[in-house]
Amino acid sequence: MDWYRIANVETLDTPALVVFxxxxxxxxxxxxxxxxxxxxxxxxxxxxxxxxxxxxxxxxxxxxxxxxxxxxxxxxxxxxxxxxxxxxxxxxxxxxxxxxxxxxxxxxxxxxxxxxxxxxxxxxxxxxxxxxxxxxxxxxxxxxxxxxxxxxxxxxxxxxxxxxxxxxxxxxxxxxxxxxxxxxxxxxxxxxxxxxxxxxxxxxxxxxxxxxxxxxxxxxxxxxxxxxxxxxxxxxxxxxxxxxxxxxxxxxxxxxxWDKGYGDGFPDQPFQPAALVVSRVISKRSGTRLCLDLGHKSIAAENELSRRVFFLNGPDLKPIGQSEEHLVVETDAAAMCRVGDVFYGVPYHVCPTVALYDRAVTVEDGRVTGSWKNIARDRVLTI
Known part of the structure; x- marks a missing residue:
């Protein structure tokens, strides 16, 4: 099985930030x-x-x-x-x-x-x-x-x-x-x-x-x-x-x-992606288009549209539009996809992506096991 796939993904609500x-x-x-x-x-x-x-x-x-x-x-x-x-x-x-x-x-x-x-x-x-x-x-x-x-x-x-x-x-x-x-x-x-x-x-x-x-x-x-x-x-x-x-x-x-941006830019470094965003198909559009639940609120959006997320199990997915809760992608394989299908994405910029989530779901041995709270995404803890 691919390292990133989650055996009990049906228990995971999306969009989700997951860490390994x-x-x-x-x-x-x-x-x-x-x-x-x-x-x-x-x-x-x-x-x-x-x-x-x-x-x-x-x-x-x-x-x-x-x-x-x-x-x-x-x-x-x-x-x-x-x-x-x-x-x-x-x-x-x-x-x-x-x-x-x-x-x-x-x-x-x-x-x-x-x-x-x-x-x-x-x-x-x-x-x-x-x-x-x-x-x-x-x-x-x-x-x-x-x-x-x-x-x-x-x-x-x-x-x-x-x-x-x-x-x-x-x-x-x-x-x-x-x-x-x-x-x-x-x-x-x-x-x-x-x-x-x-x-x-x-x-x-x-x-x-x-x-x-x-x-x-x-x-x-x-x-x-x-x-x-x-x-x-x-x-x-x-x-x-x-x-x-x-x-x-x-x-x-x-x-x-790690992330896609640094992974592509600095292949000399030995680090591997350890955090992903998981998204589902929520609607099928015209013949080659799908809509995923991965909007601006779920993935860092400071880069231009093609450099926000790379889907490991959908490398041909081409983002063509994004709003707060939706990401529209184009793919020749759209006819073979179903509403509810899961895609695993590597953020191009993981740091501001993490700041969009209050917690990261942990995945160990291919299964969801718990979560890590990203408490310092808040500007104030007690002081």
Missing amino acids: PERVKENIRAAIAMTGSADRLRPHVKTHKSPDCTRLQLAAGITRFKCATIAEAEMLAIEGAPDVLLAYQPIGPKAERFAQLIRKYPATLFSCLIDNPDAATAMAKTFAGAGLDVPVYLDINVGMDRTGIAPGDEAIQLYQLAAETKGITPVGLHAYDGHIRDADVAERTRKCDEGFAKVEALRESIGAIAGVKAARMTIVAGGSPTFPVHAKRAAIADDGARTPSAPVQCSPGTFVY
Whole structure:
């Protein structure tokens, strides 16, 4: 039987997000093998948003995590994650919420990003007022051009400001290079190394000016596309020698579930799809058309129509229209399909697809066995 088929699929209401825990475990093992040690990983939890998936990562020896929202940070703390980086600059009410989070979960070491002196000063005032000294990473713009400060004099000045300001303490650099998505591995590596060289140079400059040993300044780098490049980086020891235990922490996120977009774009990576959307035919249209129950509310719709879902058992299904609850597809095999037939789809972008579901149904040994709640899809848990 095909790996994805569910023997008791008649018990599954659709549309549904389903996960395969054994495949998730294999993806986690593959990520650790690529870095050589769980200590090298700081996976982003934005993809799965799940306490259950977090527990699998903790059980595999991963102790450092990255997240994008206060809710994701709280989910990690609830599960006992020792070290959590909020990869965001908490502005306005978020700074106060972050301070509350730190006070509520003292067993977790929390940190966040800064990329602007005014924001850093405001955050520090909030944290100091709460009696906290929060570790911060300088968010460095290496070409993504979304957030971050350019590597150079202004970044050095921001580091010095943070070092001198009560309420925050700079501990490292954060460099997300999500804009590098070349299918050619050599070109992707070249661009990644070119951007990272600027980050390493900045680390050395800060060390020279601030009197900090550069080797002790952690760099959190990359996402899924450049993960294999950063995974191979070696450390710089205090004596200048290269050592295996690098202070470069890799932060992929999609690897746990993987998806069609990254699978097609980066076939050099060993991960396998571990989350699918399951849909049923709900209506037969004219000779070559079917309507499935997979609308905008059930699959990430930011890509153009042909790049939202790929059906494993219907690779010739061509989406031609979608609305909130419906997906119309065209296929020469429509006459052989019946209302109620099941199709198994790999999302092109799994992260925002997961956020559309409050839970993922688990499938083990080919059968529906339970569910994982995606609790961090909510913006607020308790704080």
